[in-house]
Amino acid sequence: MSMLNREAVGLIAARREGAVVVTTMSSIFSVMDLSPSPLNVRVAPLMGGASSIGLGIALARPDRKVIVLDGDGSLAMQLGTLLTVAEAAPANYYHFVFHNGLLYEGGGRVHIAGAQKPDFCGLARSAGYRSVHDFSTKESLEKGLPGLLAERGPVFARLEIALPATPRWSENNPQGELPDWWFAQMPDDARACKEALARAR
Amino acid sequence: MTTTEYSVKASAILDELGRLGVTDIVTVPDYVMMSVHHKVEDGYLKGVRNINCATEDEVFCVCMGLWIGGRVPVALMQNQGLFAGSNALRSAGLHVGLPLLILAGQWGRELANLGKDPGGSARREVRMTEPLLDAMEVPRYRLEHPRDIGVIGEAFRRAQKESKPVCVLVGAHTAYA
Numbered sequence A: 001m002s003m004l005n006r007e008a009v010g011l012i013a014a015r016r017e018g019a020v021v022v023t024t025m026s027s028i029f030s031v032m033d034l035s036p037s038p039l040n041v042r043v044a045p046l047m048g049g050a051s052s053i054g055l056g057i058a059l060a061r062p063d064r065k066v067i068v069l070d071g072d073g074s075l076a077m078q079l080g081t082l083l084t085v086a087e088a089a090p091a092n093y094y095h096f097v098f099h100n101g102l103l104y105e106g107g108g109r110v111h112i113a114g115a116q117k118p119d120f121c122g123l124a125r126s127a128g129y130r131s132v133h134d135f136s137t138k139e140s141l142e143k144g145l146p147g148l149l150a151e152r153g154p155v156f157a158r159l160e161i162a163l164p165a166t167p168r169w170s171e172n173n174p175q176g177e178l179p180d181w182w183f184a185q186m187p188d189d190a191r192a193c194k195e196a197l198a199r200a201r
Numbered sequence B: 001m002t003t004t005e006y007s008v009k010a011s012a013i014l015d016e017l018g019r020l021g022v023t024d025i026v027t028v029p030d031y032v033m034m035s036v037h038h039k040v041e042d043g044y045l046k047g048v049r050n051i052n053c054a055t056e057d058e059v060f061c062v063c064m065g066l067w068i069g070g071r072v073p074v075a076l077m078q079n080q081g082l083f084a085g086s087n088a089l090r091s092a093g094l095h096v097g098l099p100l101l102i103l104a105g106q107w108g109r110e111l112a113n114l115g116k117d118p119g120g121s122a123r124r125e126v127r128m129t130e131p132l133l134d135a136m137e138v139p140r141y142r143l144e145h146p147r148d149i150g151v152i153g154e155a156f157r158r159a160q161k162e163s164k165p166v167c168v169l170v171g172a173h174t175a176y177a
Helices: A005-014 A027-034 A050-060 A072-077 A081-088 A120-127 A138-150 A180-199 B010-019 B034-041 B056-068 B079-084 B086-095 B129-135 B150-162
Strands: A020-024 A040-043 A066-071 A093-099 A131-135 A155-160 B024-027 B049-052 B073-078 B100-105 B140-143 B165-170
Touching (some): A005 A066, A020 A050, A040 A050, A040 A180, A050 A066, A050 A093, A066 A072, A081 A120, A120 A131, A131 A138, A180 B086, B010 B150, B024 B056, B056 B079, B056 B086, B079 B086, B079 B100, B086 B165, B100 B150, B129 B140, B129 B165, B150 B165
Parallel strands (some): A020 A066, A066 A093, A093 A155, A131 A155, B140 B165
């Protein structure tokens, strides 16, 4: 009763139309593969920043939907952002949280504080999001997405995410060096997105 | 609120921001600039949006998003916020090359230190703030007296020219005028 990160990103990307997509952590790889666009902003290395960067874009450009693909560990680092988003209340803001209880799902798989226990939907609801959804399968996400993206924001959705079939890092399969592109992606994306949005005014 | 000869009028600060074309004030409110916050909340700067955040990390990130969307944000916080938000300042600010004016109040500064080098303050929060900014390679200016008001524009223009955050440290409680 869950979906892979890649499956969820694929479903959301298929319905993004002209939306800005702000993504972080594991979803970065799926978005790069499935939905390349100058309107993508990959947020790394900055765990916890995606939701508030997306908020800024949404407030600056109310004419355009902003979709935030957040991680549960990332949101846990900046839980206060739920309050900030709810107060600012951008109608064009869609906040998806990929929930598997783990950091570094691609190999590290160490549990986040609280692991599976946080009721992210309850937190978003009590913070004041206009609408809150919970999806535990790709079928339910596929069915619910059109209505969700037609709603007035801020909208929150928790996605129950399964682990990929890749092995956990170990002595014989350790984590690798972080490549240079990991550090260049956010500044590059920020400037490309800024230029694309300016052209589209 | 203690007003002294070192206090800059809130209206003088906001008039500067208005002249510079600031569109959004993004903040975790600051004790030192309380009169500025009150004037902002009272609508002194017409058309400028006030965005209150839960943490200073968020302040820098929201500013980055606003800049991507074509706005001209300014960040307001106190010195403790620079410490708390330093990771986002590093990434969303310096790493991205965000042209951002930061106004940060020197929270906790003792009256006896006004008019002197903040590095000699008895309060750790005050004397460590400039070294923090220096370590992070964030240019900094001191707004220590009403006659220093021009540093706001100077810092703003430097941030734009060099595409990086530049900080103005507000040394004394701002005045309600």
